[in-house]
Amino acid sequence: MELDYDNIRKQSAIPKASSMIETFRAIGYSLETAIADIIDNSISAGAKNIRLNRFWRGGKSIITIGDDGCGMNNEELVQALCPGGQNPLDDRSATDLGRFGLGLKTASFSQCRKLSVISRKEGYSPVYWSWDLDYIAQSDKWELIQWIPDEFKHALDDKKSGTIVIWTDLDRVVPPETSETNQNAQEKFSHSLDRVKRHLEMTFHRFLENKSITIFWGEHPIEPWNPFCTDEPATQNRPEESIGLGSGAKMKGYILPHRNQFSSEAAYKRAEGINGWSAQQGFYVYRGNRLLLAGDWLGLFRKEEHYKLVRIQIDLPNTLDFDWQIDIKKSKAYPPSKCLEQLRSYANEVRSAGCEVYRHRGRILKQKAGVCFQPLWLEKKKDNKWSFVVNRDHDMIKHIKKMAEVKPEQAIETLLKFIEEAIPTETIYIDKAQNDAEQKQPYSDMDTNLVKSMLATMYENQLAQGMSDVQAKAYLKSIEPFNYYEDIIDEL
Numbered sequence: 001m002e003l004d005y006d007n008i009r010k011q012s013a014i015p016k017a018s019s020m021i022e023t024f025r026a027i028g029y030s031l032e033t034a035i036a037d038i039i040d041n042s043i044s045a046g047a048k049n050i051r052l053n054r055f056w057r058g059g060k061s062i063i064t065i066g067d068d069g070c071g072m073n074n075e076e077l078v079q080a081l082c083p084g085g086q087n088p089l090d091d092r093s094a095t096d097l098g099r100f101g102l103g104l105k106t107a108s109f110s111q112c113r114k115l116s117v118i119s120r121k122e123g124y125s126p127v128y129w130s131w132d133l134d135y136i137a138q139s140d141k142w143e144l145i146q147w148i149p150d151e152f153k154h155a156l157d158d159k160k161s162g163t164i165v166i167w168t169d170l171d172r173v174v175p176p177e178t179s180e181t182n183q184n185a186q187e188k189f190s191h192s193l194d195r196v197k198r199h200l201e202m203t204f205h206r207f208l209e210n211k212s213i214t215i216f217w218g219e220h221p222i223e224p225w226n227p228f229c230t231d232e233p234a235t236q237n238r239p240e241e242s243i244g245l246g247s248g249a250k251m252k253g254y255i256l257p258h259r260n261q262f263s264s265e266a267a268y269k270r271a272e273g274i275n276g277w278s279a280q281q282g283f284y285v286y287r288g289n290r291l292l293l294a295g296d297w298l299g300l301f302r303k304e305e306h307y308k309l310v311r312i313q314i315d316l317p318n319t320l321d322f323d324w325q326i327d328i329k330k331s332k333a334y335p336p337s338k339c340l341e342q343l344r345s346y347a348n349e350v351r352s353a354g355c356e357v358y359r360h361r362g363r364i365l366k367q368k369a370g371v372c373f374q375p376l377w378l379e380k381k382k383d384n385k386w387s388f389v390v391n392r393d394h395d396m397i398k399h400i401k402k403m404a405e406v407k408p409e410q411a412i413e414t415l416l417k418f419i420e421e422a423i424p425t426e427t428i429y430i431d432k433a434q435n436d437a438e439q440k441q442p443y444s445d446m447d448t449n450l451v452k453s454m455l456a457t458m459y460e461n462q463l464a465q466g467m468s469d470v471q472a473k474a475y476l477k478s479i480e481p482f483n484y485y486e487d488i489i490d491e492l
């Protein structure tokens with residue numbers, strides 16, 4: 001229905017600055033997603049060098065993110081600091097990592113009470129402005145103040161162009177009253193920043209790898225972290241597939257090597273990622289080469305230990321932002337429902353290959369060396385029921401048998417120990433979760449003659465030790481596995 005706005009009464013309802021700006025703080029950034037959002041802007045501004053500096057001063061600590069991008073003149077800086085300065089519906093160039101016209105403000109306010117930006121566009125003098133939440137709380141006005149900490153006033157004097165974002169009063173990172181000598185707090189600060197560093201190594205790894213940008217951590221450039229370990233010779237990759245028709249989205253699966261097949265233990269450790277092997281499995285969603293989501297099954301599957309080697313990259317152009325519901329923080333994406341089946345079936349194929357690598361553990365390596373691998377436990381399938389049996393032909397079992405001729409006690413203890421240690425719990429767990437066949441019921445195909453003769457001997461022993469018939473039978477029924485054979489016991 002078309003409304004006739006000219007003939008309807010109006011009432012202005014302007015947001016209250018002091019409360020609205022506090023709401024911006026609650027979008028849910030972490031320190032690492034907030035800093036990544038600021039770096040997005042530097043990349044969109046064509047920066048080659050981006051530098052993150054942190055100054056520990058207790059409650060007065062400072063974080064700065066500087067770049068040598070195109071910078072802004074006064075008018076552009078004011079526009080940049082204005083929330084919603086750009087319409088999310090506008091088309092953006094393919095290399096622009098922004099969308100909402102909010103990130104600079106929301107990411108900053110999520111961490112600090114004062115956001116200052118100094119910027120210089122080529123051919124202009126440096127300009128600076130700040131949002132100060134304390135001033136807005138007092139004035140209740142959407143007003144910037146022309147202030148930055150003194151030490152940064154001349155930071156761009158000798159630069160052609162660039163921008164520095166300065167966060168002070170970092171109340172969400174360091175409590176305001178923290179003293180500079182508080183070691184605990186200082187450690188916590190540096191620990192949070194270590195996480196940021198690792199997050200940036202991951203989020204921007206493609207830019208770092210192709211050297212289109214360098215991110216300096218203080219003075220030192222950070223190293224890219226590639227989730228797919230593409231330079232490990234044993235990494236397997238799956239053919240790339242387009243998602244949907246002509247959308248420009250595509251995916252490609254990788255199966256990382258088993259620990260034994262990594263080129264070194266250090267490489268295996270590094271591949272683990274920030275959150276650990278199991279947590280890092282899943283889809284890795286990139287938007288314009290920037291990683292949005294690192295290890296998430298997008299609601300299609302649960303994370304499980306035996307899929308920990310599976311990582312699948314998805315590449316999205318920014319024209320799909322609305323279809324995939326990209327959020328302001330650039331840390332979420334929801335696939336459109338029409339793609340779900342395709343994602344599920346592609347992932348299923350990669351997941352089962354990944355599970356194979358996980359299950360085979362050391363075997364492949366050993367077979368490659370030309371030696372036949374001898375597992376201690378064998379997987380057995382009979383009448384469509386699976387179970388595990390100890391491998392009687394295992395050379396160690398043969399050796400223990402020989403040992404039993406001379407040192408029976410020690411041989412039995414050794415045998416029990418090895419069997420205990422080697423119980424294939426992981427594989428049993430996977431079989432339970434995945435195998436269409438059923439697990440064989442315990443003792444369902446046990447040789448009853450063996451049980452009978454064992455029971456008879458033990459029953460005689462108990463009687464010889466003075467137990468009555470009733471006592472001896474009750475006693476035998478309390479011992480596993482004889483509790484499954486009450487009938488045989490009653491017949492004794």
Ligand SMILES: Nc1ncnc2c1ncn2[C@@H]1O[C@H](COP(=O)(O)OP(=O)(O)OP(=O)(O)O)[C@@H](O)[C@H]1O
Binds near residue numbers: 042072097098163
């Ligand atoms: N480092 C920078 N160098 C040059 N211009 C910048 C820089 N940071 C921000 N800007 C300008 O400020 C604008 C607003 O940035 P902001 O991060 O708030 O929104 P956005 O990047 O447009 O979208 P999004 O909310 O998705 O991040 C940008 O569009 C850009 O024009």
Ligand SMILES: [Mg+2]
Binds near residue numbers: 041097098102
């Ligand atoms: Mg932005």
